[in-house]
Amino acid sequence: MRRLLDVRITRWYFKLLYVVGAWLLGIPVPALLNALHLPPAAVDAVSWAVSLASVLLGARIFRGRGEPVAPPRPWWKMTARPRLSGTLGILFAVTPASAAAVAIAAALGVDAAFGALDRYTDAGLWTGILEITALAALYLNSAARLRRLPALPAEPKFRTPRALH
Numbered sequence: 001m002r003r004l005l006d007v008r009i010t011r012w013y014f015k016l017l018y019v020v021g022a023w024l025l026g027i028p029v030p031a032l033l034n035a036l037h038l039p040p041a042a043v044d045a046v047s048w049a050v051s052l053a054s055v056l057l058g059a060r061i062f063r064g065r066g067e068p069v070a071p072p073r074p075w076w077k078m079t080a081r082p083r084l085s086g087t088l089g090i091l092f093a094v095t096p097a098s099a100a101a102v103a104i105a106a107a108l109g110v111d112a113a114f115g116a117l118d119r120y121t122d123a124g125l126w127t128g129i130l131e132i133t134a135l136a137a138l139y140l141n142s143a144a145r146l147r148r149l150p151a152l153p154a155e156p157k158f159r160t161p162r163a164l165h
Contacts, residue, residue: 009058010063010069026047085140092132093133
């Protein structure tokens, strides 16, 4: 495990590849667990645990421009920049809020809400809501603490290639 945490990803395209790979990992894991005839609540719990582990591992091994590569990140630091941490924190905060609203609507008997919840068990839904809420808190905490630190060098702006003359 230590060797895995010593890996550093600094290039954006490798970060994107990691995120896509982590997202795609969410497809075979539940399928394998369902093939083993595990209870749906166990499948949901393991699926959420795998997704949480992939996000936390990514936060440990990604490095931003100007960020020291070799030393481990502090536990609270989820990204290199406060704006990115804040944006991800807000996105993670909106997701459980909307999921909780759908779950409450389903509990109150709103028919349209039932279809959105068909693939989750009650335990799996609330486990997911708690997990994403925890991620929102981690990213928002990271944003707040990063704002108190000196700024890192600016990321270069994307420029389109000039037309050939």
